[in-house]
Amino acid sequence: MSSVQGIDRLLKKLNSLGGDVNKAVKRGVTEATRKIQRDAKDFAPFNYGQLKDGIVTEIIEEEDKIVGIVKSTAGHNQYVEFGTGPVGRASPKDLPPGINPKYVEGMWWIHESQIDPDVAEKYGFIKIETEQGVFYGTYGQRPHPYMYPAMKQNEKYVKETIKGEVRMEIKKVGK
Numbered sequence: 001m002s003s004v005q006g007i008d009r010l011l012k013k014l015n016s017l018g019g020d021v022n023k024a025v026k027r028g029v030t031e032a033t034r035k036i037q038r039d040a041k042d043f044a045p046f047n048y049g050q051l052k053d054g055i056v057t058e059i060i061e062e063e064d065k066i067v068g069i070v071k072s073t074a075g076h077n078q079y080v081e082f083g084t085g086p087v088g089r090a091s092p093k094d095l096p097p098g099i100n101p102k103y104v105e106g107m108w109w110i111h112e113s114q115i116d117p118d119v120a121e122k123y124g125f126i127k128i129e130t131e132q133g134v135f136y137g138t139y140g141q142r143p144h145p146y147m148y149p150a151m152k153q154n155e156k157y158v159k160e161t162i163k164g165e166v167r168m169e170i171k172k173v174g175k
Contacts, residue, residue, distance in 0.1 A: 020169065021166065021169065022061075022066070023169070024165040024166045024168065024169035025066050025162055025165065025166065026059065026061065026066050027165045028158075028161045028162030028163075028164065028165035028166070029059060029066045029067070029068040029158075029162060030059055030068065031161050031165075032068060032154065032157060032158040032161045032162065033057045033059065033068030033069070033070055034057060035154055035157060035161075036068075036070045036150050036151055036154050036158075037055055037056070037057050037070045037150075039149075039150035039153065039154065040055050040070060040072075040146050040147050040150035040151075041055050042150075043145070043146035043149055043150055044080070044144075044146040045080065045144045045146070047119070050074045050076075051072065051074045051076070051077060051080060051146075053074075054072050054073040054074035054077065055070065055071070055072050055073075055147075056070075056071060056072075056073060057069065057070050057071075058071070070147065070150070070151070071147075072147060077147075078101070079141070080143070080144050080146070081143060081144070081145055081146065081147055081148065082095075082099075082101040082143050082145075083101075083103075083140060083141055083142050083143035083144075084103065084104065084138075084140035084141050085103055085104050085105075085106075085107075085108070085138065085139050085140020085141070086103065086105065086106070086139050086140055087139050087140035087141055087142055088101070088103055088140045088141060088142060088143055089101075089103040089140075091142040091143050093143055093145070094145070094148065094149070094152070095148065096148060103140070104140070106139075107126075107137050107138065107139050108137070108138065109135045109136065109137050110125070110135065110136045110137075110138070111132070111133060111134075111135055112133050112134040112135070112136070113133070115136055117134075120136040123138070123141065125137060125138045126138070
């Protein structure tokens with residue numbers, strides 16, 4: 001994210017006049033973080049609900065900053081976001097700088113004890129029956145991004161929300 005010139009001086013002045021900058025910024029960060037969470041849940045594909053239910057927020061206050069975090073606690077979140085296997089690798093993606101997912105090469109097999117047959121059929125997995133049971137083969141899945149797009153589309157909203165909360169705090173002090 002970008003910075004605003006002169007903001008440090010403004011915030012110090014506001015605090016010296018009796019305002020509570022940290023409270024204002026925390027309100028803005030919290031509101032913006034919740035908006036990103038809602039959008040990520042809207043974008044997340046739905047199968048059984050673990051992905052959407054696992055999108056949570058956290059606000060961390062450090063000495064000189066307040067950080068809003070939106071994260072997924074579902075164990076399969078990265079596979080959905082980035083795709084898997086050769087199919088995922090070949091799919092076009094809009095990724096943040098420095099994110100370079102690793103993909104399994106070739107087909108891999110999933111034993112029937114590890115997947116619901118309806119899910120395997122839904123995704124078009126190859127099915128073979130062996131003496132060790134049924135196996136489903138796949139070349140992976142295409143990505144279904146939901147976290148990064150939610151963050152990207154809200155970059156301006158985050159800045160405006162925090163600025164709005166600081167403005168409200170300035171108005172309180174000015175009265």
